[in-house]
Amino acid sequence: MRILFFGTKPYDEEFFTALLEDSRYGGLEFKFIEPNLTAETARLADGWDGVCAFVNMDLGTRTIELLHECGVKLILMRCAGYNNVDLAKAGEFGITVMHVPGYSPESVAEHAMALVLTANRHMHKAYIKCRENDFSLSGLMGVNLSGKTAGIVGTGRIGAAMARICRGFGMKVIGYDMYHNKELDFLEYVELDELLAKSDLISLHCPLTESNYHLINSETISKMKDGVILVNTSRGGLIKTADLIQGIRDGKFFAVGLDVYEEETGSVYEDMSDQILGHSTMARLLSFPNVMVTSHQGFFTREALRAISQTTLDNALAFAQGKSSGNEIHGQ
Structure with a gap:
């Protein structure tokens, strides 16, 4: 062979x-x-x-x-x-x-939580500030996760691992999935609209299908809490990027963590540091201080x-x- x-x-x-x-x-x-x-x-x-x-x-x-x-x-x-x-x-x-x-579902789930913590507590900004001998705390305030509600969209192996991590942080965990995972006895299943309305943290862990393409759009974003944290380590097409950017501009999100994004094909896993990106949405995402982007490395x-x-x-x-x-x- x-x-x-x-x-x-x-x-x-x-x-x-x-x-x-x-x-x-x-x-x-x-x-x-x-x-x-x-x-x-x-x-x-x-x-x-x-x-x-x-x-x-x-x-x-x-x-x-x-x-x-x-x-x-x-x-x-x-x-x-x-x-x-x-x-x-x-x-x-x-x-x-x-x-x-x-x-290794834990590898992706752990990366998802790393994105949550980094975007929430501005770890990337703090690192740069300290390297420049700036030890002030301006722009670094985050929020507690303990006592908050985590909404897991898709409770397969990776979603289940993320649910357990969130529970370990002292969060109430709710989930949305067509198929309920009986191993997650601590998780309450709800409809998607209820998950969007109640969650302080929303983490996406579902495959990309025709039915959930652009699952996160202007309509679903409007149903979320103000100040929600959104993380996607699944597939870029789950989020309509233009609507996400508008939501960030409108102050809907406290923090956003993305390991996947719609425009990654052709650039992901490639060193393009000496090039000017031909598309603008990635540049706009990187311009927001409360957005953390990584290069589809959750599995790594x-x-x-x-x-x-x-x-x-x-x-x-x-x-x-x-x-x-x-x-x-x-x-x-």
Whole structure:
């Protein structure tokens, strides 16, 4: 089984290569290349049995068509998300798509809380002030989390981990999800409108679907408390950025933490420090003193990368042996 890894960074090579010492994966051959998988680069996969891609890559209709022409039979997503994959087209061509549904939910949840704390207590600003020998407290006032209400939108593995963290901070935790997580006996499930109205902290932990695209918009923002803290470590498309910016300008939010955003495709995981960004919404978000932005790094811990690598190779091994790993994704 020959697999071409697209868009690889040094840390990808480190964790995947380390697994080659395991004899179970002896029948797998893979190569790491730097370009992301797009319609422009798909033909690089000619002669390979499978490709491995990440959440920031374009696996739309044209890319899938080209992969089919190259003889690719397997698409391995080394991530949980697959909203960028044309599953229907892959199914039409008999291409199997597999992902990593769970790796380290705590890594994302802990990053979500790090965003909450940083944006709330202005840690990023405090660090810069102290480096410049400015030890004044102006502009650094935050709010207590203890005793407040945390609203978790999506209570799967990551949302559940975030709920437990919030409970540990002494917060009342409420949640919204079509499917109730019975393990969260301390969490009260409510309708979305009630969660928006009651929560002092709202944390998004749901996959991006057609039904929840731009879930956070001018209408839902208007239902939130004044001074709410909003955090998104899930998918950028859950938030209508223009409406979020207007809400920030109107003083609706005490703090906002974003690890994902609508315009991240093409720039996320890339060093663009010597370039002028061609879009304006990111520049506007970064201009607000109560907004904290990171580069889709919620997954980025050693434990998570190790789990992602192992599950990805287990998926490839199962496919090569004609077995199911349980991580196949099927189109609607």
